[in-house]
Each structure stands twice: as structure tokens, then as C-alpha cells.
Amino acid sequence: MTFQIDDSDQEKLKLVFSGRLDIDTVAKLWDSCQLTLSKYQPHILVLDLKAIDYCDGAGIALIQNLQKQQKQLHKTCIVKELKPEFQHLIDFIEHQPHQNSVQHEFTSNLSEQLGQIAVDVVQDISDNLIFLGILAYQSMLVLFNPKRIRWKDFWRFVDITGPKAFPIVALTGFLIGLISTFQAAPSFQMFGAEIFMVNLVGLGLTREMGPLLVAVLLAGRTASSFAAEIGTMKINQEIDALSTMGINPIRFLVVPRIMATLLVTPALEAFFILFGLLGSFVVMSYLGFTLDAFLTQLHQAVKVKDCLGGLVKIFIFGWVIAGVGCLHGIKTRFGAQAVGVSTTQAVVSSLIMLVIVDGIFAVVYYVLQV
Amino acid sequence: MEHKFIIKITSLVAKYGKYTVLDKISFTVMPGEIFMIVGGSGCGKTTLLNHIVGLLPPDAGDIIIDGKSIVHAAERERLAILREVGVLYQSGALFGSMNLLQNVQFPLEELTNLPDQAIREIANNKLDMVGLSDFKDYMPAEVSGGMLKRAAIARAMALDPKILFLDEPSSGLDPIIAAELDKLIENLSQTLGITFVIVSHNLASIFKIATRVILLDQGKIVAIGSPQQLSGNADPFVRKFFNRELVT
Numbered sequence: 318m319t320f321q322i323d324d325s326d327q328e329k330l331k332l333v334f335s336g337r338l339d340i341d342t343v344a345k346l347w348d349s350c351q352l353t354l355s356k357y358q359p360h361i362l363v364l365d366l367k368a369i370d371y372c373d374g375a376g377i378a379l380i381q382n383l384q385k386q387q388k389q390l391h392k393t394c395i396v397k398e399l400k401p402e403f404q405h406l407i408d409f410i411e412h413q414p415h416q417n418s419v420q421h422e423f424t425s426n427l428s429e430q431l432g433q434i435a436v437d438v439v440q441d442i443s444d445n446l447i448f449l450g451i452l453a454y455q456s457m458l459v460l461f462n463p464k465r466i467r468w469k470d471f472w473r474f475v476d477i478t479g480p481k482a483f484p485i486v487a488l489t490g491f492l493i494g495l496i497s498t499f500q501a502a503p504s505f506q507m508f509g510a511e512i513f514m515v516n517l518v519g520l521g522l523t524r525e526m527g528p529l530l531v532a533v534l535l536a537g538r539t540a541s542s543f544a545a546e547i548g549t550m551k552i553n554q555e556i557d558a559l560s561t562m563g564i565n566p567i568r569f570l571v572v573p574r575i576m577a578t579l580l581v582t583p584a585l586e587a588f589f590i591l592f593g594l595l596g597s598f599v600v601m602s603y604l605g606f607t608l609d610a611f612l613t614q615l616h617q618a619v620k621v622k623d624c625l626g627g628l629v630k631i632f633i634f635g636w637v638i639a640g641v642g643c644l645h646g647i648k649t650r651f652g653a654q655a656v657g658v659s660t661t662q663a664v665v666s667s668l669i670m671l672v673i674v675d676g677i678f679a680v681v682y683y684v685l686q687v
Numbered sequence: 688m689e690h691k692f693i694i695k696i697t698s699l700v701a702k703y704g705k706y707t708v709l710d711k712i713s714f715t716v717m718p719g720e721i722f723m724i725v726g727g728s729g730c731g732k733t734t735l736l737n738h739i740v741g742l743l744p745p746d747a748g749d750i751i752i753d754g755k756s757i758v759h760a761a762e763r764e765r766l767a768i769l770r771e772v773g774v775l776y777q778s779g780a781l782f783g784s785m786n787l788l789q790n791v792q793f794p795l796e797e798l799t800n801l802p803d804q805a806i807r808e809i810a811n812n813k814l815d816m817v818g819l820s821d822f823k824d825y826m827p828a829e830v831s832g833g834m835l836k837r838a839a840i841a842r843a844m845a846l847d848p849k850i851l852f853l854d855e856p857s858s859g860l861d862p863i864i865a866a867e868l869d870k871l872i873e874n875l876s877q878t879l880g881i882t883f884v885i886v887s888h889n890l891a892s893i894f895k896i897a898t899r900v901i902l903l904d905q906g907k908i909v910a911i912g913s914p915q916q917l918s919g920n921a922d923p924f925v926r927k928f929f930n931r932e933l934v935t
Binding site: 473549550553554555557558560561562563564569 | 737740741742765766769770772773774776777778780781782783784793794797798846
């Protein structure tokens with residue numbers, strides 16, 4: 318493929334192509350042609366294609382692009398001596414009937430775009446409130462009439478959310494207990510107060526780290542799984558099928574998942590704390606403390622109200638995580654990509670909600686002196 | 688009160704944002720008919736079906752099913768109307784976590800007080816009707832596209848509805864399986880007297896089983912009648928659609 322520039326005429330620029338104008342040669346030629354055009358800015362551009370042996374879709378695209386650029390500048394482009402078989406390709410592309418777009422594009426200015434964003438935000442909040450309302454109503458119906466729940470599904474969700482999450486919860490709890498005791502050891506040793514590390518870890522695990530870290534694990538595991546599962550059902554029209562059968566999708570899909578999560582989260586938290594204390598004891602025993610000393614100190618440090626405070630927290634965290642996961646599943650739009658988006662949003666929203674709710678708990682517990 | 692029609696749509700308007708998808712659509716469906724809604728891709732067929740089955744609220748107009756308006760019905764009444772209809776979705780929409788038998792049993796378990804044994808019996812019968820009795824333990828992912836559609840029809844028929852809505856039943860099926868499905872629809876219509884409302888653009892099915900057809904274009908009904916009437920219609924678009932010619 319060769320490409321020559323004939324600029325002998327001031328008004329007219331002639332580009333002479335020869336050889337093959339295909340996907341490989343066009344890749345090399347494209348930028349040179351653009352540069353030449355912008356350098357000369359001719360009134361008349363002549364594309365001499367007499368010596369072209371072969372031209373494919375890429376070649377046609379190059380010719381059309383040069384024509385389009387000249388047309389946009391109200392200048393002329395003459396295609397000279399293109400072989401009929403290649404001209405036929407251009408004609409075929411240009412004369413295909415175009416289907417009118419079904420969706421009309423509406424141009425909008427900044428104020429309209431801001432307005433649209435505000436409307437979307439209000440709509441989103443309103444959707445969430447409606448969802449919470451329906452969820453509360455459907456949960457009440459199930460509580461008053463337990464036959465309304467599909468127990469088979471409920472136990473499946475209990476299994477997914479609880480026992481299957483046990484290994485990761487136990488491992489994380491053990492490591493957190495172990496690491497936090499190790500980290501605290503040097504500071505406490507300076508004051509000869511190593512035994513009080515049990516207070517630190519015991520209170521930390523029951524009041525804050527236990528509920529929060531179990532909730533973070535659930536957000537990654539459970540919220541994402543709920544969103545993906547319900548989202549896939551949405552794009553497979555299974556939720557439409559439920560609606561047209563006259564079955565409320567929230568009762569069928571959301572309520573069992575939330576109830577299962579509420580049932581297992583306190584157990585998961587208990588396991589997390591247990592393994593956290595085990596991890597802490599490993600370090601304490603390395604430092605020379607007996608199990609008896611460890612348990613006595615723990616008993617003195619951690620009160621029932623601390624455990625109950627953590628329990629209330631994890632209960633609410635579980636409700637938020639399962640609710641947010643299911644909500645994002647239900648709000649899934651169309652296509653496989655939408656399921657991915659919902660899953661990500663479910664995890665991100667759950668984590669944000671966790672931080673907010675945890676902040677509210679901190680204030681409430683402070684005021685109530687819990 | 689006797690109603691000559693089983694479905695009556697009056698001046699139905701549906702919009703997506705500022706774009707009008709259905710523009711004052713009106714038609715009636717008679718009991719026992721195999722009524723087909725046809726038209727090019729994106730002309731509003733599925734949107735119309737979603738409105739009739741109450742999945743979307745219309746912007747204007749009314750939809751009467753078996754003498755009751757699904758648009759103005761309170762929740763309890765709406766559920767009662769939905770008991771009279773079954774829907775087959777384009778994808779089949781069978782629940783992936785249940786086998787075929789459990790899928791058919793599902794509406795019976797949820798919406799009736801029948802004992803388990805009766806539910807199993809009815810579900811087995813429905814699967815027999817669509818020729819899937821040997822596949823009742825299979826999961827939806829383990830059966831072919833044609834079997835999936837037939838199982839979905841069995842589920843849609845679980846509560847013995849008066850009307851079955853089918854959204855593109857033959858999409859993604861080879862011509863032989865599609866013809867088998869047509870035969871099944873015809874049999875069910877003749878033996879059980881079910882009214883079928885079918886969204887399709889499969890010309891072979893339209894000519895084979897449809898009693899009456901409406902043709903939609905850009906959200907409006909451009910023709911209504913039997914397939915034979917429409918293929919000889921004077922309107923060039925209608926004629927070309929039914930004779931599979933290019934629209935210029």
C-alpha cells in the first residue's frame with residue numbers, strides 16, 4: 318500500500334492511493350491522512366483510487382471519513398476512479414434503510430440535569446421508604462400467620478447465612494482476638510498491666526468489634542448474595558411471574574431472607590466473640606497467664622449489659638444488611654451487567670448504612686450510659 | 688352478568704417518560720379465542736401484555752378482564768382477577784431453585800388450601816398435559832428450551848385460568864418444536880376452552896393457530912382481523928408484514 322501527496326495545485330490536494338486498502342493498511346494510513354488534511358486544509362480534496370487493488374470495510378470507512386470532514390468544512394471531496402465493485406460497497410452502506418430510533422433523545426441544560434438528579438434522589442428515597450413499609454407489613458403478616466412463609470426456603474437461607482459463614486467468622490474472630498492482644502501487649506507491659514488486656518479484648522469484642530466485623534462479613538457475603546440471587550430472578554422475569562400469580566414478591570423473596578439473617582446473626586456474633594477470646598487467650602497463655610486467671614478477669618470486665626448491647630446492635634445490623642441486599646436485588650434493571658451493579662451497590666450501601674447505624678448506636682448508648 | 692368479551696381494552700395509553708409506547712389502544716377478546724398481538728420489534732407488544740396482566744399501570748384507559756377492571760381494582764380484587772389468568776414469559780421464568788414439578792406445585796401451594804397429595808396430583812396432571820411427566824424431577828437448567836416453555840405453560844395452567852397470556856412462546860425454538868408448541872396451544876384451547884392471548888411475530892404460528900390478530904405499529908393498532916384477512920389487507924404495511932416483504 319502506498320499513499321502519495323500531490324500538492325502541485327494550491328486549491329487542490331490530491332491523495333493518490335495504490336495497492337490494498339484493508340484493515341491492516343488503513344490502521345497505518347489513518348493518522349497520516351488526518352494529519353495531511355489538517356496541514357493543507359484544501360478547498361478541493363481529490364482521492365485518486367485508480368490503483369487500489371482491494372478495499373474492505375476499513376478502506377470504505379477511511380474514504381467516508383475524509384468525505385465527511387470536507388463536507389463539515391463546506392469543502393469538496395472528489396473520489397476518483399474507484400473500481401465499481403468497491404463503489405458498490407459504499408453505495409450499499411449509504412443506501413441501507415435506517416430504522417428510526419424508538420427512544421427520542423432529549424437535550425437538557427444544566428438546571429434541567431440538576432432537577433433530574435433531585436427528582437431521582439427523591440424517587441430513590443421514596444422507593445426505599447415504600448420498600449420498608451411493604452417489608453414491615455409483610456413481616457407482620459408472616460409473624461401473625463407463620464404458614465405464609467415458605468419454611469423450606471427459610472431453612473435454606475439459614476444454612477447459607479449461618480453455618481456456611483461459620484468458618485470465615487471463626488477464623489476472622491480468632492485472628493482479631495489474637496492480633497489485638499498482641500498489638501496491645503507492649504503498651505500494657507510498660508505498666509505491668511497485662512491482665513487488663515482481657516478487659517480490652519473482652520469489651521472490644523462484645524460491644525463493638527464483634528457486631529461490626531460480623532456485620533462487615535455479612536455485608537460482603539450475604540448482602541451481595543441476596544442482591545445477586547434476587548437480581549438474577551428479576552432479569553429472568555421470575556419476579557414478574559410471581560406478581561402475575563398474585564404472590565407478593567417481598568413476602569416470597571425478602572421476608573424469609575431477612576428472618577433467616579435475624580436468626581443467625583446473634584449466633585454468628587457469639588461464635589466470633591468466642592473465637593476472638595480464644596485467640597486472645599493464646600497470646601495471654603504465651604505471656605504466662607492461666608485459663609482460670611483469664612476467665613476470672615473476663616468475668617469481672619464484661620457485664621451482661623455489654624453482651625446485650627452487642628446483641629441488639631448485631632440484630633439491627635443484620636436487618637439492615639439483609640434489607641439493603643434484597644432491596645438492591647429487587648431494584649435490578651435489565652441485563653447481566655445490572656446484576657453486577659446491584660451486587661456492588663448492595664455491598665457499598667450496606668457498609669455505609671452500617672457506619673451510620675453504628676454511629677447512632679454510639680450516641681444512644683452514650684446517652685443511656687449502656 | 689353475561690359478558691360477550693373476556694377482555695376489553697379501552698383507549699389504553701402507556702408512556703416511558705415522554706415517549707408514548709401505546710397510543711389509545713382499544714380492542715376486545717372473545718372467550719375461547721386464540722388472539723395474537725403482532726408487530727415489529729419495539730412496537731409495544733410486550734408493553735401491552737405487561738399492562739393487561741397488571742404489571743404496569745397505564746397512563747390512561749381501562750382494561751377489563753372477565754368483567755372487572757384491573758386498572759381500578761383494589762389489591763384484593765386485583766389478586767382475584769389475576770387468579771383467572773396465567774402468564775408465560777419469554778424466558779419461561781421458571782424458578783431456578785425448584786424442579787419442574789415443584790414449579791407447577793408452587794402456585795397451588797401458595798394460593799390454595801389444597802392438601803399436599805392433591806397438589807402433587809394436579810401438578811402431575813398439568814405436566815402430563817404438556818407431555819413432560821417423565822421430566823418432573825428435572826431442574827429448569829437441565830431441560831431444553833421447548834421443554835422449558837411447555838413446563839412454564841403447565842405452571843401457568845396450574846390454577847386452571849380462563850385466560851393464558853403467552854409472550855413470544857416460540858422465540859428461540861426450532862421450527863419443529865415451535866410447531867409442537869402451536870399444536871399444544873391449539874389442543875388446550877379446544878379441549879379446555881382456555882382463551883389465549885399471544886404476543887408473537889412468528890408468521891407460521893400466526894397463520895396456523897390464530898383466530899384473530901391485531902397488528903401494532905408505533906404504538907397504534909394498524910389492523911385487526913383474521914390472519915387471512917390481514918394478509919390480503921389493502922394497507923401496504925399490513926400486507927408486507929404478513930407476506931414478509933421489505934418495507935420501503
